[in-house]
Amino acid sequence: MSEMTDELEELLADKVYLEEAFETLLDIDAAGPWEFDDVPMDSGTFGEVVSRDIVEKVDGEYRLADPDGVRAVLEGEPSTATPTDHSGSPTLRSVPFDADWQALRPLAVGLVVVFLARVYMYPQVFRPEAITLLGNDPYMYRYLLLELARDNAGLFAVPGGIKVGEPLLVSTLWTITAILGGAKETGFAVLAWYPVGAALISAALVYALSMTLTRDRRVGFATLVLIAVMPVLGYRTALGFGDHHAFDLVWLALTMTAITWLAMRPDRAAWKTGLAIAGVAIGVSGQVLAWNAGGLLLVPIAFYGVAHAAVAVRDDQSVVRALGPVTLGVAIGALLSWVVHLQAGWQSQYMVLTPTLLAGGLLGVLAVAEVGRRLEVSAPVVGAGLLGVGIVSIVVTSVVFPDFTAEAVTELTQLVAKSGQEEIAEVKSIFSTDYGFIAGPFFFFGVSLFFALPYLFWGFWHGVKRSRPAWVAAGTYGLVFFLLGVIRVRFASQLALIAAVFSGLAFVHIYAVVTEGDRPDILAGSRPQSIVPVTWNRPERSTVFALVGVFLLVGGLGAMMTPLRVNLLTYDQSQYDAAMYMDRHADEQDLEYPGSYVFSEWGENRMYNALVSGESRSYGYARANYQDFITSPNGSQWYDRLKDRGYIVTTDIDRGDVPSQALQTQLHRYDGRETSHYRLLYASEDESVKVFSPVAGATITGTAEENRTVSISGEMDAAPVAIPAEWSVRTDAGGQYTVDIPTPGRYRIGEHRVTVNESAVRSGQEISLS
Numbered sequence: 001m002s003e004m005t006d007e008l009e010e011l012l013a014d015k016v017y018l019e020e021a022f023e024t025l026l027d028i029d030a031a032g033p034w035e036f037d038d039v040p041m042d043s044g045t046f047g048e049v050v051s052r053d054i055v056e057k058v059d060g061e062y063r064l065a066d067p068d069g070v071r072a073v074l075e076g077e078p079s080t081a082t083p084t085d086h087s088g089s090p091t092l093r094s095v096p097f098d099a100d101w102q103a104l105r106p107l108a109v110g111l112v113v114v115f116l117a118r119v120y121m122y123p124q125v126f127r128p129e130a131i132t133l134l135g136n137d138p139y140m141y142r143y144l145l146l147e148l149a150r151d152n153a154g155l156f157a158v159p160g161g162i163k164v165g166e167p168l169l170v171s172t173l174w175t176i177t178a179i180l181g182g183a184k185e186t187g188f189a190v191l192a193w194y195p196v197g198a199a200l201i202s203a204a205l206v207y208a209l210s211m212t213l214t215r216d217r218r219v220g221f222a223t224l225v226l227i228a229v230m231p232v233l234g235y236r237t238a239l240g241f242g243d244h245h246a247f248d249l250v251w252l253a254l255t256m257t258a259i260t261w262l263a264m265r266p267d268r269a270a271w272k273t274g275l276a277i278a279g280v281a282i283g284v285s286g287q288v289l290a291w292n293a294g295g296l297l298l299v300p301i302a303f304y305g306v307a308h309a310a311v312a313v314r315d316d317q318s319v320v321r322a323l324g325p326v327t328l329g330v331a332i333g334a335l336l337s338w339v340v341h342l343q344a345g346w347q348s349q350y351m352v353l354t355p356t357l358l359a360g361g362l363l364g365v366l367a368v369a370e371v372g373r374r375l376e377v378s379a380p381v382v383g384a385g386l387l388g389v390g391i392v393s394i395v396v397t398s399v400v401f402p403d404f405t406a407e408a409v410t411e412l413t414q415l416v417a418k419s420g421q422e423e424i425a426e427v428k429s430i431f432s433t434d435y436g437f438i439a440g441p442f443f444f445f446g447v448s449l450f451f452a453l454p455y456l457f458w459g460f461w462h463g464v465k466r467s468r469p470a471w472v473a474a475g476t477y478g479l480v481f482f483l484l485g486v487i488r489v490r491f492a493s494q495l496a497l498i499a500a501v502f503s504g505l506a507f508v509h510i511y512a513v514v515t516e517g518d519r520p521d522i523l524a525g526s527r528p529q530s531i532v533p534v535t536w537n538r539p540e541r542s543t544v545f546a547l548v549g550v551f552l553l554v555g556g557l558g559a560m561m562t563p564l565r566v567n568l569l570t571y572d573q574s575q576y577d578a579a580m581y582m583d584r585h586a587d588e589q590d591l592e593y594p595g596s597y598v599f600s601e602w603g604e605n606r607m608y609n610a611l612v613s614g615e616s617r618s619y620g621y622a623r624a625n626y627q628d629f630i631t632s633p634n635g636s637q638w639y640d641r642l643k644d645r646g647y648i649v650t651t652d653i654d655r656g657d658v659p660s661q662a663l664q665t666q667l668h669r670y671d672g673r674e675t676s677h678y679r680l681l682y683a684s685e686d687e688s689v690k691v692f693s694p695v696a697g698a699t700i701t702g703t704a705e706e707n708r709t710v711s712i713s714g715e716m717d718a719a720p721v722a723i724p725a726e727w728s729v730r731t732d733a734g735g736q737y738t739v740d741i742p743t744p745g746r747y748r749i750g751e752h753r754v755t756v757n758e759s760a761v762r763s764g765q766e767i768s769l770s
Helices: 003-014 016-030 043-051 067-074 101-119 138-150 167-179 184-214 217-229 231-236 245-264 270-290 294-314 319-344 349-374 379-400 402-417 448-465 469-487 489-515 541-569 573-588 602-612 620-631 635-642 663-669 758-763
Strands: 055-058 061-064 647-651 678-683 689-694 698-703 709-716 723-730 736-741 745-749 752-756 766-768
Touching: 003 016, 003 067, 016 061, 016 067, 043 055, 101 184, 101 217, 138 167, 138 184, 138 602, 167 184, 167 245, 167 270, 184 217, 184 245, 184 469, 184 489, 217 231, 217 489, 217 541, 231 245, 231 489, 231 541, 245 270, 245 294, 245 319, 245 469, 245 489, 270 294, 270 319, 270 349, 294 319, 294 349, 294 379, 294 448, 294 469, 319 349, 349 379, 448 469, 448 489, 448 541, 469 489, 489 541, 573 602, 573 678, 573 689, 602 620, 602 647, 620 635, 620 663, 635 663, 647 663, 663 678, 663 689, 698 752, 709 736, 723 736, 736 745
Parallel strands: 698 766
Antiparallel strands: 055 061, 647 689, 678 689, 698 736, 709 723, 709 745, 745 752
């Protein structure tokens, strides 16, 4: 690297606000020699520039000593000189991003790591007879794809009920399915694989964001590795977890990366700036159309706009130049959202109005800050003006769009209050006492969040203090999602995506300290210029130990927690076998929904109904009633409510102090033999899952000695093998007894032997042994 570029880098590291002046100077210098009065610098600054030999005097006028070198520094491009490491040996420190395989290898290898971390559960998803998705909610999308396949819908189709919800996700999944043939099985496979594809796209975008900030491939590679082992990203983008989260992350990553790139260099070649603005527009529109709460993901942009405007005013930089491209991108994104809303009916007006109001707010911030800068108004006055923009925006919105305001207040109240949703995991805080106040984040981030937070706070402070708007942007996203994560776990994956960048920076920094190697330039106090490579030479043993040690420190717990978290969402073999049994039984009995409905724990309800009948749109009935059912002692009352339903599933999960007369105990422990109305159909090999069917039950009467115990024993016909049963009844004062038999089988009642068939228990047949 030349002496001049070294001097310029050092100058800009201390006075980053001079970048704009040098960019203007490049244009002036291209036209020929110039004088001091032609350049936007004060005499003191210009004297320092001359003293550093960045500018030279020629025949009484001035020229840049090396215009190409100045341009390379401003654009962050590497020098053509080959730098050396501390030993004097040539290094790859200045390889361009897209120069060759050595440059692409960190990205490629990192994405392979992410891929492998997302697909190891393949055998638990792609089973011999069916695709079993992870968790509960993905089965709603399975139902929607099934409906579209049955209707042979066209490209981009969205069922009416989901147009206000996640229309872009469903439309994308179905369009891919339709292109691949439109079969329902294809749709299920697309739904299972899409989170993996989304994980790779969002990871690649975050790698680009990391490179934009640090220009250090070591940090980029570490970011990808930590994305791979971050538990909340591990299960929300795992193979089979076809919920909306993975899709949301793609649009968020695109928006964050585009905004950060624009903040780093808003005036690069017009086509590059235009591409970044398009990225912001597509990302904003995608977030709004992909999820009916996507407007919350736009909140960081508002705070970033205020922070960047304040920094620009402080440094006497053009706010229009600083914030204009992002504002334009948001405005175009709002326009795209309105076009889709008006043409296709996607999302509510409330949701598509969100980016419109954001664009208006950014425009107000831009105008107030730029006017304040040009009038040389004091910082407190400009700050008051920016606060005024926020207040006026709220007042105008409440007057002009009262419905929007009412909906926003409702959403914010629900966000904080969580009324009626306490049992749903996603509404809890990452610091919820249910997880353990300190240990809570471990379940979602390992310990990487605790390493990321100091660098996150530092990054935001560094961006503000040193006029590095890209760091302001990344820091704002991290801080906002941290606050949202404190309120709800739902936003943990968004936090994890940006936290991975800062934990990756922490990883490289700690490794450099341990090995006394090169620290990231941004932490060494210099302005990143040349891209720092990842070296792939055969490492020494001490290097391997250091890498493994730092990884275990930063990402080790996450690597252990990720499979544990994924396993919690995976259905075991007993559950799968029970679902397949019910599916076959329903076919044999020619049962149609709701006669084939499966009543189960609500967290498993969609899976069972998806595999048995395909009707997995809602778990509402199970969520509202199953807990009351299993704790009730009144089997007859519940039979009256469930007799038109097909199946009831019980499991041996811990219910706490469940009374012995409760249906949970009567069914799961005692196989329903004394319940009159619950026919045991199936018991898994380990008896952890049992399936019952509501029946009228056969009634057997007989006589014996009065006030005596009559023993009953036998085998109940259940799949896959008969279940032995023993119980007893007492005769009354007249020697009469009654036995209710809900499950077919061969029984010995007192001195009598009797066979009860399927027809008897279903019709409520009465059998007399007298």
